[in-house]
Amino acid sequence: MQTVNPAFQRSLECAGQTYRVWSIQALASSYQLELETLPFSLRLLLEAQLRAFGRGLSDLAAIEALINQLQQPDIAQPKVVIPYLPARVLLQDFTGVPVFVDLAAIREAVAEAGGDPSLVNPVVPTDVVVDHSIIVDVAGVPNAFAINTRYEFERNQERYHLLRWSEAAFKHVRVFPPGSGIVHQINLEHLATVVQTQVTATGELMLPDSVCGTDSHTTMINGLGVLGWGVGGIEAEAVMLGYPLMLTLPSVVGVELTGSLRPGVTTTDLVLSLTQRLRQAGVVEQFVEFCGTGVNQLSIAERATIANMAPEYGATCGYFPVDAETIRYLQTTGRSAELIQQVEAYYQFQGLFRQPNAQLPQFAKLIQFDLATVEACVAGPARPQDRLSLRAVPASVVAATQPKQQPITVALDDQTYRLDHGALLLAAITSCTNTSNPAVMLAAGVLAQQAVARGLRVPRYVKTSLSPGSRVVTTYLQEAGLLPALETLGFQIVGYGCMTCSGSSGPIHPQLSQAVAEQGLMASGVLSGNRNFEGRIHPAIRLNYLASPPLVIAYALAGTMNIDLETEPLGYGSDGQAVYLADIWPREQTIQALLANLIKPSMFHKHYQQPVIPAEWQAITIEKTLFYPWATQSTYLKRPHYIHGKSNQSPSIIKDARVLALLGDSITTDHISPGGAIDPKGEAGRYLLEQGVAPSDFNAYGARRGNHELMVRGGFANARLKNQLLAGIEGGFSLHQPSGQQDTIYATAMRYATTNTPLIILAGNEYGSGSSRDWAAKAPKLLGVQAVLAASFERIHRANLVCMGILPLEFMAGQPWQSLGLNGAEFYTIYGLDALVAGGECVVEASDADGNVNRWTMRVRIDNPSELRTYYAGGILQQVVQRLALPQAKQVNQQ
CATH class of the missing domain: 3.30.499.10 (Aconitase, domain 3)
Incomplete structure (x- = not known):
């Protein structure tokens, strides 16, 4: 093992014990680096580079290159790569x-x-x-949690x-x-x-x-x-x-928060507003760091809600530096006194402790955001960045249901309901995003309590559920006396897990499913989650909205999303009088008093x-x-066979490839590899039926990710996928060339495999947004996809493609596949695979049946030499096997 160079190590005394620290203060002093001007997240990466140096994963030259780039960020040079x-x-x-x-x-x-x-x-x-x-x-129902848990284990x-x-x-x-x-x-x-x-x-x-x-x-x-x-x-x-x-090394975008939230505005409203603003600003693959006096107004639960949504605004992370509020939260959540002493001592010693009125660091870009401008809102009906004021929600429903359908009548048990477009079939308080925030959970409970007192009830056609993020949530809702009101409105605890937010929303009433399928009801769902992508929440529900927990209950009471909650009543109370949202919205003083007295x-x-x-x-x-x-x-x-895949070292070109899917913008990992219900009529469902599995035992795609045979059949199987090889058709279908035969994407890929035809995907902007889903890269690999050509990639999915040995290529700015006149029927050849350069370029050629040739240059989105080695190894799993099989592997592993 390499001897550790102690040049930048220092001693730190804490609670009578001496610790060694890789000191970024000492490093900054040695190289005249003004540490206080750096974003806190970059200071943490400096410390990580020092530790990599100590482990022999980096050297002094790499440290100096990093410092040089931090001191002169505007100079054109290859970005430093940090072994993190x-x-x-x-x-x-x-x-x-x-x-x-x-x-x-x-x-x-x-x-x-x-x-x-x-x-x-x-x-x-x-x-x-x-x-x-x-x-x-x-x-x-009262025993929903017990029943759902029993089914889960079965x-x-x-x-x-x-x-x-x-x-x-x-x-x-x-x-x-x-x-x-x-x-x-x-x-x-x-x-x-x-x-x-x-x-x-x-x-x-x-x-x-x-x-x-x-x-x-x-x-x-x-x-x-x-x-x-x-x-x-x-x-x-x-x-x-x-x-x-x-x-x-990422660019760091600063978000300067000022002011404070107005009464009645929740953290959910804030985070949906920030998501829209930052997605518009373009922060994909960058660090976002929050600063400014507005940070002082936010609790850790509120900061965590904002940080949670970083994938939705596209950033690698949304960082809040350690400060006095961090210490308070550690105390509140019962961390040990020794740990709290260590945290404060270490972050103060390293210059990593944020002071409330300190000068702002220097960011690559600074975005200013006034908390006082935030208003109550939701996001939808299909993307988390599509923020809507409450007044604008009805128009979004109408716009999504053109031409307007006729209302339908549905009989549920002993009641008959007349449902129009936007009818709400699902309302869920769920997800990590909001159920970690006591303020919005207590607000939901108080709103429920006041709604019950006025005699309001949720219509029976709305499936309601409450899935807290931890049992602590149940404890404080019980101690506040709020659970009975929530249960009266149908928000019984159904489990402690992601549930509806991850697509595990379960069945809706069979009569409603039939109405959607046969009469074209354009139904809605509302959840306190972080994602509302097409086909994610429930296959029968096309319009899905994100909202704060109290707003989830409000819309559930109304029974529709086609309502302006600011001007229209939620319903009529037991006295026959109209009840408006403002009548039952919790007062700020009430929530603050509950927070002060309950959370221990x-x-x-x-x-x-x-x-x-x-x-x-x-x-x-x-x-x-x-x-x-x-x-x-x-x-x-199933024991996977893709571990034994071949390397990508031999071929110099991908020759005469065919397009498996021709896609537009905002293709999510849910489109590529669904996580929810398995359709019995789809390839994966037919596979399970052939294995003797009844549809009632299908479970979800996410639960079956240990079976590659099923998951490859689920590749691109989202019911809302629009493969533009097939005009006007939704779902996991493709067109075989040159036969022109339409079939499922899986069957089409297997047909291509019989002739050893390489496959590619063409896509637009934000390809692979959403969940960090490795099967969104594994499934295309097993389908025979060798390259993805997109206008832009989301960070995690791009890396996953490389990790599976799939080549990500990016169209030059302003030159998407549509502008090149491509239609997906061409033969595609990609040149120069044996001489790729990280961040470099390669040439792609498309030839049509008439012999016309279209040739253009694309950017190779293999971003550093380490990724290039992974690609040439055929993927990171093959790379790991190759290394561990070497005689010297034991020594490397010990280091």
């Missing part, structure tokens, strides 16, 4: 199960290649939170057996069982330490807490001053095994020191073995 090794890895079960499927397969691949399979062991602490599997099968025994085995078979792995809460709320309330200590050769090292997660909303933890963001599962696997993320450290101590472990989880028995015992008949878990 987070302190922790965080997984949720939908993405965590395929991670452990891959690691189990990598062990076998390493053994088959003559290496030592025991080396396939995480060296970075990894937490897994099971929060995505529970579905809202039952809602609106469906997911095989997956949970794998997770229990993984916890025993791999080092440094800890699993939080179902019912614990949402991964990001647990991270915020319990897992995040803000500082960590590690035993090293030079003594006990103190360093910043940091995390990478397989869920894109890992960014939530930036609200606590912990740097973290989402990566693909395949990147997370490499980090777990000790391979750093190769992070290209003892709540967090009880939940996390004495957690509720389901008996069904404890009953799962496993045997600790080196290799996972695959069940050959399993429809949930």
Whole structure:
């Protein structure tokens, strides 16, 4: 192991103990770097570069190159790449199960290649939170949680057996069982330490807490001053095994917050407004850092709500520096006095502690935002950045339902309802975004209480649900006496998990499903989540809106989104009088009094020191073995064959490729690899039926990500996908060339495979936005896709494509595929694959049936030399196997 250079290490005394610190103050002094002018997030990257230097992953020249770029950011030069090794890895079960499927397969691949399979062991602490599997099968009844939990364990025994085995078979792995809460709320309330200590050769090292997660909303933890963001599962696997993320130095956009929110305006309204503003400003692949006097007005829960939505505004992270509010939150949530002392001492010592009136750092760009300008709003009906004032919501419904349909009549049990366009069929208080914020959750409870007192009720055709982010939420709602009112309106607790926000909204009434399918009802849904993409929330609901928890209840009471809540009544009370939103909206003083009296450290101590472990989880028995015992008949878990993929080193061109999908803008990872319900009539559904699985046992795509046979059939299977090879048709279909035969995308890809025809995807802007979903890269790879040509990529998905050995190419600005006159029927050839340069260019050629040739240049979106090596290896999983199979792998792993 390389000897650690102590030049920039210093001693820090804290609570009678001495720690070693990689001092960015000492580094700045040595190179005349004005540290106070740097954004706090860049100061953290400086510290990460120093630690990489200490581990032998970097050298002095790399440090000096980084400092030079920080001092002269405007000089045209290649961006510095930082070997970034987070302190922790965080997984949720939908993405965590395929991670452990891959690691189990990598062990076998390493053994088959003559290496030592025991080396396939995480060296970075990894937490897994099971929060995505529970579905809202039952809602609106007192025992909904118990029933949904029973169904969850019945469906997911095989997956949970794998997770229990993984916890025993791999080092440094800890699993939080179902019912614990949402991964990001647990991270915020319990897992995040803000500082960590590690035993090293030079003594006990103190360093910043940091995390990478397989869920894109890992960014939530930036609200606590912990740097973290989402990566693909395949990147997370490499980090777990000790391979750093190769992070290209990002630009940092500052958002100066001023003023304060007006009474009656919630943090949800703020974050939807910020999402719209920042998406318009263009912050994709950049760090966003919040600053200004307005930050002083925001609690950690409010900051976390804003940081959570970073994927929606496109940033890598939305960072709030550590300050006095961070310390208060750690105290409130019951962190130890010793840890709190360490946090304050370390961040003060390093110049990382934000002072309330300090001069602003120098950002690449500064965006000013006045909190006082925010008004009550929602976002929809299909994207989180499409903010609407309450007055504008009805117009959005009407615009989406042209030509206007006729109202329909639906009989539900003993009642008949006349439903018009915009009728609300689903209302869910759900997600990590808002259920971590006591202010909006208490506001929802108070609004419910006042609505019940006036005699208002939710129409029976609205499916209502409440899925808190942790059991602490239930505790303070109970102590406030607000749960009975919520339950009266149908918002019983249905589970502790992501549920509706991740597409696990469960069934709606069969009569309503039939009305949607047969009579074309353009139905609505509203949720307190972070994503409302097409086809994500429920296949029968086309119009989906994001809103604060109290507004979710308000719209549920109205039973429609085609209403102006500012001027029209929600309904009529028991006295026959009209009740308006303003009549029951909680007063600010009421919420503040509840917050002051309710939220106590003892709540967090009880939940996390004495957690509720389901008996069904404890009953799962496993045997600790080196290799996972695959069940050959399993429809949930299959040993993957893509671990043994070929390298990309040999071919110099992709020749005569065909277009599998011709796509427009804002294609999300939900379009590419759905996470929700499996259609029995689709390729994946037919596969399950052939295996003897009944539709009632299909579960969701997300729960079956351990089975590559099913997931490849689910590639591009979103019911709302618009493949422009087929005019006027929605869904996962394609057109085979030159036969002109229409079929599913899977069947078309398999037909191309019989003739060894390479495949490509053509797409518009923001390709791959949304969840950090590794199957959105794995499925195209298994379908035979070798390159994706897009106008622009979202950060996580672009990296995932490289990690699977797929070439991402970006059209030059102002030159999308449409401007080139392409129609997808051409043969495509991509030249120069054997001489690619990170960030360079390559030539693409399209030839039509008449012999016309169109030739143009594209930007190679392989962004650094490390990614280029990954691409040439055929993907990061192959790269890991190759390294671990080497004789010297043991030495490398130990370093």
